[in-house]
Every structure is written in C-alpha cells, then in structure tokens.
Amino acid sequence: MTPANTVSRRNFLLGASSLTLLAWAQRRALASSLSARAEAHIEALIAQMTIEEKAGQLSIFSDMTRLTPQAAINPEAGPPVDKNLAQRVREGRLIGVFNGLGAAGARAIQRIAVEESRMKIPLIFGADVLHGLYTVFPIPLGEAASFDPQLAERTARAAAIESTAAGLHWTFAPMVDIGRDQRWGRVAEGSGEDPYLGSQLAVARVRGFQGKSLTDEDSMLACPKHFVAYGAASGGMDYNSVEMSEQTLHEVYLAPFKAAFDAGALSTMSSFNDINGVPMSANRKLMTELLREQWKFRGMVVSDYTADQELIKHGVARDDREAAKIAILAGVDISMQSDLYNLHLPGLVKSGELPMAVVDESVRRVLRTKYLLGLFDNPYRSLDPEVEKRNIMTPQLRAVARESARASIVLLKNESNLLPLARSGQKIALIGPFGADIKNLAGPWAPFGKSDHVVSVEQGMRAVLGDKASLTVTPGSLIEKPLEGGIEAAVAAARAADVVVLAIGEGQDMSGEAQSRTQIVVPEPQQQLAEAVAKVGKPMVVLLRNGRALALEGAVRDAQAILVTWFLGTETGSAIADVLFGDYSPSGRLPVSFPQDSGQQPYFYNRRTTGRPQGDGPPAFKARYREVSNEALYAFGHGLTYSRFNYERPRLSTERLPWSGTLTVTAKITNTGEREAEEVVQLYIRDCVASMTRPIRELKGFRKVRLPPGASTDVQFTLTRQDLAFYNLEMQFVAEPGEFDVWVAPSATTGVSRRFVLNAS
Numbered sequence: 113m114t115p116a117n118t119v120s121r122r123n124f125l126l127g128a129s130s131l132t133l134l135a136w137a138q139r140r141a142l143a144s145s146l147s148a149r150a151e152a153h154i155e156a157l158i159a160q161m162t163i164e165e166k167a168g169q170l171s172i173f174s175d176m177t178r179l180t181p182q183a184a185i186n187p188e189a190g191p192p193v194d195k196n197l198a199q200r201v202r203e204g205r206l207i208g209v210f211n212g213l214g215a216a217g218a219r220a221i222q223r224i225a226v227e228e229s230r231m232k233i234p235l236i237f238g239a240d241v242l243h244g245l246y247t248v249f250p251i252p253l254g255e256a257a258s259f260d261p262q263l264a265e266r267t268a269r270a271a272a273i274e275s276t277a278a279g280l281h282w283t284f285a286p287m288v289d290i291g292r293d294q295r296w297g298r299v300a301e302g303s304g305e306d307p308y309l310g311s312q313l314a315v316a317r318v319r320g321f322q323g324k325s326l327t328d329e330d331s332m333l334a335c336p337k338h339f340v341a342y343g344a345a346s347g348g349m350d351y352n353s354v355e356m357s358e359q360t361l362h363e364v365y366l367a368p369f370k371a372a373f374d375a376g377a378l379s380t381m382s383s384f385n386d387i388n389g390v391p392m393s394a395n396r397k398l399m400t401e402l403l404r405e406q407w408k409f410r411g412m413v414v415s416d417y418t419a420d421q422e423l424i425k426h427g428v429a430r431d432d433r434e435a436a437k438i439a440i441l442a443g444v445d446i447s448m449q450s451d452l453y454n455l456h457l458p459g460l461v462k463s464g465e466l467p468m469a470v471v472d473e474s475v476r477r478v479l480r481t482k483y484l485l486g487l488f489d490n491p492y493r494s495l496d497p498e499v500e501k502r503n504i505m506t507p508q509l510r511a512v513a514r515e516s517a518r519a520s521i522v523l524l525k526n527e528s529n530l531l532p533l534a535r536s537g538q539k540i541a542l543i544g545p546f547g548a549d550i551k552n553l554a555g556p557w558a559p560f561g562k563s564d565h566v567v568s569v570e571q572g573m574r575a576v577l578g579d580k581a582s583l584t585v586t587p588g589s590l591i592e593k594p595l596e597g598g599i600e601a602a603v604a605a606a607r608a609a610d611v612v613v614l615a616i617g618e619g620q621d622m623s624g625e626a627q628s629r630t631q632i633v634v635p636e637p638q639q640q641l642a643e644a645v646a647k648v649g650k651p652m653v654v655l656l657r658n659g660r661a662l663a664l665e666g667a668v669r670d671a672q673a674i675l676v677t678w679f680l681g682t683e684t685g686s687a688i689a690d691v692l693f694g695d696y697s698p699s700g701r702l703p704v705s706f707p708q709d710s711g712q713q714p715y716f717y718n719r720r721t722t723g724r725p726q727g728d729g730p731p732a733f734k735a736r737y738r739e740v741s742n743e744a745l746y747a748f749g750h751g752l753t754y755s756r757f758n759y760e761r762p763r764l765s766t767e768r769l770p771w772s773g774t775l776t777v778t779a780k781i782t783n784t785g786e787r788e789a790e791e792v793v794q795l796y797i798r799d800c801v802a803s804m805t806r807p808i809r810e811l812k813g814f815r816k817v818r819l820p821p822g823a824s825t826d827v828q829f830t831l832t833r834q835d836l837a838f839y840n841l842e843m844q845f846v847a848e849p850g851e852f853d854v855w856v857a858p859s860a861t862t863g864v865s866r867r868f869v870l871n872a873s
Contacts, residue, residue, distance in 0.1 A: 146483055153488070154479045157231060158472050161204075165231055166475045167457040168205035170440075171447050172238070172414065175212025177221075189418050189449050197221065204229045205454055207446060207478055208236035210284070213245075213560060218279035219495040226491045234491035236482060238282035240557055241332070242301055243267070245275045247509040247682050248554040248561040250520040251623075251659060252287060252313075254678030256303035256703035257751070258519040259792045259814050261316035268320025270512045272332040276494040277503035281485055282333040284381060284414075286317035288368035289338055291660075293714035294704060295348025297627030300556050300659030300679070302343060304703025305716040305748060307364045308811045311371035318375040326378075327486030329493050336372035338383030338416060340398060341365040345385055348713060349628045354387045359804070359839040361387070370407065378411030378481055382444050384419050391426045393419045399443030412477040414446040415439065421450035432456060437466055445474040505565055510683060517680035517687030522700035523752040524674040530651050531673045532694030532754060533611060536578050541609035542570060542585045543602045543645055544616040545638065546657050552591070555659055555679025556624025565682060569615050569655065572685025576693050584609065588645070589637040591619040599644045606648040613692070614642060615655045616668070620679055623659025631710045633663050642667040655688060661704040663712075664745060676702070697754040699790040699816070701859070706746035709739060717748035717860040718807040725808075749794050749811070749859035755785030755821065759793075761864050762856040769831065769870045771849075777829045777866075779856035783819035790818045793856060795829045796863070800851040803840055809860055827856065836870055 146154075158166070177197055200206050201224045212218070218237050225235045243249045249267045258264070268286070275283065290310055291299035303310040314336060321334040341361060345352035356365070369380065382399065383392045392398070393415050403409045420439040421432060429435035436452040437460050447453040460466035486493050503509075523531070533540065546552060548570045554561040570585050577583055588602035589595045606612050616638040621627065633639070634656075646652060646667035653673040656662065664674070675698070680687055690696040707715045722735045726742050736742040758781070765776035781793055795813035799806040813829045831854070837847040849872040857863025 150483045163458045163461050165204040166471050167453045169207050169475050169478050170453045172207050175209035178212030178214050178217045201225050202228050204231050210238035213278045215279040215495045215500040216497045222491055234487040236281050239280050241271055241275045241283040242285045242557045244271050245560050246505050246562050247513055248558045249513050249516050249681050251300045251555040251679045253300050254520040257522050257700035259701050261312045264313050265316040265320040267516050268317040270509050272321050273330045276330045277500045279495050284335045288314040288336045289343035290365050291343045292716040293348035294632050294661040295628050295713050297623050300623040306811050307367040310368040314368040314372040315375040318372050318377045326484050334377045335379040336377050337381035339380045341387050342383035342385050350626050351384045354385050362839050373409050382415050384416050393444050394438045394442045396442040412445045412481050415444050415448045417448050418450045420447050420452050445477050514683035514686050517683050518690045518696045520700050521691050521698050522676040523698040524746050527672040533692050538610040540583050540611055541605040542613045543588050544614050545587050545591050546615035547585045552620040553684040555620045567685035569685045572689035576689045588641040592635045594637045603644055606645045606650050612650050612652040617657035661706045663707050663710045697789040701749050701751035701792045705744040705748045708745045718810050720805040721808055747859045747861040753789035755783055755787045755789035757791045758782045758784050762866050767868050771873050775831045778826050781827055782824040786821050788820045792816055793827045796855040798853040802848055
C-alpha cells in the first residue's frame with residue numbers, strides 16, 4: 113500500500129516545508145552514518161575511558177536541580193542527583209539528565225561536562241514531551257482522531273521547536289503502543305487500536321521531532337516507546353503481564369516500532385511489562401536478536417524509569433547486581449534513574465561476568481548518537497537563552513495548537529442537525545465540571561504545560577457569542593464527587609436556557625500512567641447530573657472530555673449531539689467553540705472503538721473471525737454476551753461532519769491482482785450536503801480464506817478530501833501483494849493466493865465491498 117497521505121493546507125510551522133519522500137529516504141540512509149573522523153574519535157574515547165566512565169555514559173537521571181513541581185511525575189527513586197550533580201558531571205558518571213528545563217541552566221551544566229570532566233564528553237538533555245512542552249497540543253490519541261499524519265508531523269515539529277529552545281535534545285516520545293483495551297490508562301498517549309494508523313502517525317511524529325537534520329538546533333531525537341507490547345497488559349491493568357502469540361506481536365505491536373525506526377528514530381525505551389514470561393528489560397530475543405541483528409537498528413535503548421531494577425520484583429534477578437547484568441546483556445544500553453550500571457558494571461567487568469566488549473558496544477551507541485546530534489561539534493546547541501525567549505508560547509505555536517485541537521474533535525451524533533449552534537438568538541446553559549475548568553485541559557503527560565495560558569470552554573464560547581448574557585455557566589458537580597446544591601442549580605440553568613451544552617467526562621488524572629479503570633464510564637456524580645438535566649427536556653449537546661473510549665450510558669448516550677473532545681491542550685476552548693458554532697466542520701474519526709459496555713474490553717474492530725460470528729438470525733450460540741451484541745456503540749473510523757457524503761461502489765482496475773502487480777481501487781465521493789466539509793475516506797480489506805484466521809477487516813489506507821456542496825471526487829488507493837501479507841504458522845511474512853474483500857468506507861463497519869483475487873503468479 114502506498115503511504116496514506118492527506119491534503120496539507122499549509123506548509124510546516126515557521127516556513128519549514130514538508131519533507132519529500134526522496135529527501136526523507138536519503139536522510140534515513142544517512143541517519144546512522146558518521147564520518148571516518150567521528151568514528152575514529154569515538155574509538156579513541158572508548159580506549160581511554162575507565163570502566164567507571166563507561167558506566168556513567170550508560171546512566172541517566174532526573175534533573176532535580178531544574179525540575180518544576182508539576183513535572184515531578186515519577187516516584188522518587190535512585191540517588192539524590194540534585195545534591196551532587198556537578199560532581200557527577202565532572203566525574204563523567206552520567207550520559208545526561210531529563211525533565212529539567214531552561215537553556216541557561218542546561219548550558220551551565222554542559223560547561224562543566226565539556227570543560228571540567230576528564231573526557232570532555234557532552235551531556236544530552238531529555239524530557240517527556242509527548243504532546244507539547246509549554247504549548248500543549250491534543251493528547252496523541254486525540255490527534256490520532258484527525259487521521260492526518262501531516263498535521264501530526266507539524267505538531268511534533270512545533271513541539272521540537274519549543275522544546276529545543278528550552279534546552280532539550282531528546283524526547284521520550286512518540287508513544288507508539290497499540291491500545292486495544294480501553295481500561296488501560298495509557299491508551300491516551302498512543303494512536304489507538306489500529307497498527308496501520310499507528311504506524312503512519314509514528315513515522316510522522318519521528319519526522320516532526322527530528323526535522324531535516326539531527327544536527328539542527330531545533331532537532332530533537334525521537335524515542336519510540338515502549339518496546340514492546342506494553343499496550344497489551346493483561347486486563348488493561350498498567351504494568352501487568354502480557355501473553356501473546358508471535359503472529360500478533362509482529363503484525364500488531366511491533367509494526368509501529370519498525371515504521372518509526374525505518375523513519376530514522378535512533379533511540380527506543382524498554383517497557384515495564386514481560387512478554388510470555390520474559391520481562392522486556394531482560395528480553396535479549398527482542399532487543400538484540402530482533403532489534404539489532406534482524407532490523408539493523410543502530411540507535412540506543414534506554415530502560416523505562418527503574419525498569420532494569422524491577423527485574424528483581426519480576427522474579428528473574430536476585431539482586432541489583434544481577435539485574436544490571438541481565439539488562440545490559442539483553443540489550444538495555446542506558447539505565448534510567450536506578451543507578452544500577454554505575455554501581456555494578458565496573459564490578460561485573462572486573463569479575464569477568466560481563467565482557468568489556470558488551471559495555472563498549474553500548475557506549476559506542478551512545479557516543480555515536482551524541483555525534484549524530486552534533487553535540488561533539490557544538491555542545492551548546494539548543495542551549496541559547498535568547499532563542500528560548502523568542503520561541504516559547506508564540507502565536508505560531510498557538511495557531512498550530514488550535515488547528516490540531518479542532519481537527520481532533522469527533523462528532524459522534526447530531527440528531528436533527530442540532531449542531532452547529534447559532535451565535536445569537538438563544539440562551540445557552542454550559543453545565544458540567546469542565547465548563548470553566550482550566551486544570552484538566554492538557555491531559556496526562558503534559559507536565560510542563562502552563563494552566564494560566566490555556567483557553568477554557570467558557571472562554572472559547574464567550575469569545576464567539578455577541579451577547580455575553582446569553583451564556584450561563586454552572587458546574588453541577590465535581591469530577592468524581594457530588595457538589596452540594598449542584599444538580600439543583602444545573603436544572604434551574606437548563607430550564608432557563610434554550611439549549612444545554614454539557615461538559616463532562618474524565619479528569620486528566622483519570623487517564624495516563626497507573627490510571628487503569630475497571631469501568632470506563634462517565635463518573636457517577638456526572639452521570640447523575642446528566643440524567644437530571646436531561647429530564648428538563650431541552651436540546652442537549654454533550655462535550656466529552658476523555659483519554660480513552662468510554663462506554664456511554666443513559667442520558668449521555670441518548671443526548672441529541674455528542675462531541676468527543678479528548679484533552680485538547682492549550683487552545684481547548686477556542687477549538688471547541690470553532691466546532692460548536694460552525695466555523696469549522698468536524699472532521700475527526702474515532703481511532704478507538706467505543707464499546708456498548710465496559711465488559712466488552714478488550715474490544716477492537718480488527719478482531720479475528722470466529723466459527724460462530726454474530727451474523728443474522730437468533731442470537732443464541734453466537735459470539736456475543738448475554739447483555740449486548742458483539743458490536744461497538746461507535747465503530748473505529750466513525751465520525752460525522754456538518755455535511756453528508758455519498759460513497760459509490762468502488763471500482764477495481766482488475767479483479768485479478770497479479771502476484772507482482774498492483775490493483776487500483778477507486779471510489780467516487782460526493783458531498784450531498786449544504787456545507788463544505790472534509791471527509792476521511794478509508795480503505796479496508798479482508799482475506800476471505802487463509803491458512804490462519806484473519807481479521808474481519810483491516811485498515812490499509814485513508815485519504816482526507818475536502819469538498820464544497822455538490823462536488824465529487826474520485827479517491828484512489830493502490831494495493832499490492834505486500835498489503836495482503838501476514839505472519840503464518842512458521843512466522844513467515846507471506847501473502848496467500850485467493851479471494852479478498854475490499855471496502856472504501858467512512859468507518860470500519862460500513863460500506864459496500866468488492867471482491868478480487870490474488871493470483872498465484
């Protein structure tokens with residue numbers, strides 16, 4: 113399948129043009145290459161370094177000297193680096209630090225490294241910049257709803273511009289874990305349940321973070337994480353074990369990583385979980401045999417926060433010393449926060465238990481990456497306080513934040529065309545804990561965002577409404593607790609209004625790391641608020657704030673209009689107002705399936721077929737629960753606009769795809785509504801008969817098209833044999849001749865199929 117693309121409406125932020133495929137391929141080929149001079153310098157350094165200095169290059173710590181209170185997001189662990197950071201730098205006992213901000217402070221620390229340490233090796237400064245630094249963009253799951261890789265590339269580029277201005281070289285992002293179980297809180301950080309969409313966005317974000325060249329002042333090293341299958345934690349419970357077939361691991365969970373590495377990412381992070389009994393920080397088969405030997409990955413692997421030390425709790429290491437040995441032999445180059453490598457690698461080498469060659473290879477990867485970032489030639493790159501002043505919270509950054517936020521909003525439902533709302537002539541009651549809220553806009557893993565710079569829903573709406581008295585704002589309840597007199601006040605506000613806008617959902621601390629939920633529903637106090645307000649009988653628009661798919665119930669599910677607004681970041685209110693009042697026709701599509709009930713989890717559209725599928729006829733003895741059918745409430749790919757689109761049955765260039773040929777699928781799409789709008793046209797396939805059960809549908813492409821009323825366009829996709837391949841019982845990636853169904857459709861459960869045959873020759 114040729115890579116999905118979208119129609120870009122503007123160039124990259126600050127005049128940087130979108131990368132051509134040719135230039136990208138050329139840069140990828142050079143991404144891990146160094147000059148002979150640089151390679152010789154690296155070997156000379158390794159030859160001169162003591163084992164203690166080598167262990168230092170493989171150890172990274174949280175920068176407590178510059179850590180802001182809101183960025184203290186990890187549990188306290190490891191040594192008190194804040195008390196002896198300068199001395200550690202002089203002694204060469206760390207590769208760098210993370211989650212400290214400020215160009216001036218980083219420059220002072222870097223000066224010690226390159227002027228006072230024996231080896232003069234520059235430090236690297238990293239941080240968790242998942243969806244923006246100070247200017248916060250939508251959570252990655254929300255941005256995935258845009259189905260727009262070029263937009264994701266531009267937001268990553270914007271984040272890199274701001275982050276490098278604040279003294280950073282390395283981001284622990286993008287998070288490319290596939291999330292098929294919505295109980296898992298970290299679904300919010302990824303791109304949803306589909307490996308094709310996840311791979312496209314992984315590539316886009318790597319390209320955006322790293323830019324044209326890793327040596328550029330505004331380039332930030334990407335770190336696709338968490339390697340691997342962290343999103344498949346049993347029961348959706350964070351940090352839990354993973355049991356998985358080799359086929360699913362490679363087809364679903366490894367696919368976005370491979371795409372990210374092919375795009376030039378030169379670091380990755382080992383995940384907390386085990387796979388089939390082997391913790392990832394001890395998994396030589398995946399981190400060395402697959403990643404390095406088969407995939408030829410030349411970058412560096414950093415453990416997740418103390419993940420190497422957690423091998424003891426996993427029960428595969430007796431103590432810290434053995435955990436350090438197991439981790440580095442498995443392929444973990446850098447120990448994060450635990451200090452195990454500093455403490456134990458020297459002794460392990462001196463005892464003969466750990467070959468010096470293993471340590472040298474990890475050091476080589478680290479030094480090579482620092483060279484590729486330009487740090488040896490310019491150790492003070494990205495450490496200019498004047499640049500920091502110019503590139504923080506700029507109007508250009510905020511414009512991209514607003515654009516990405518409104519493109520992330522998904523219109524699930526719009527009965528009787530309740531939306532868009534009129535700007536005048538009606539009274540609106542904005543009800544719910546998120547109406548005036550500014551503390552829950554950024555979402556999880558946005559620790560550096562500034563709440564005093566965000567736009568609330570109320571502020572966004574008031575900026576649009578001419579008559580400020582036409583909007584009343586009533587919280588009604590707290591997020592997870594009732595508010596005394598709240599429901600009564602909300603009901604009164606609803607009675608006095610012509611339309612209700614109900615801003616409800618999850619607080620930002622209900623999604624993200626360590627925030628698994630057994631019931632993925634609107635919290636009970638807010639559900640009770642919704643039920644009471646709905647009884648008033650006024651038209652109601654629900655604004656969902658959420659970091660995962662939710663099982664909607666009662667009055668929320670039955671509301672006339674529902675908008676999924678995720679956590680949209682700095683420009684939340686402006687973007688929501690753009691959609692509510694029709695300045696922007698919603699174009700987002702669900703990157704995760706919304707279930708009918710929490711008990712359906714894990715639920716995903718591309719599940720395998722069973723011998724007793726739902727089908728037609730009586731429900732007994734079918735693959736379903738007693739309470740609900742085995743279908744989504746809102747399917748993957750679903751989303752409405754303020755117009756209507758007609759899909760004609762797709763046309764095939766041939767009904768027999770040659771083994772080494774191509775097949776073009778064409779569908780005529782017509783805007784039959786009364787407004788210009790943007791449609792996400794999706795391509796799905798199904799292998800009708802194969803040697804193994806295959807998914808009921810698989811996304812293989814998508815296009816975004818913008819059409820004025822009455823206009824039509826032909827949307828084309830190209831399929832090859834490679835798009836039909838899968839891992840068979842022998843773990844061979846093969847396509848099998850036979851019949852395939854293909855759909856061009858607006859979601860994973862709609863559309864009319866055509867059938868073609870893959871020839872054997």
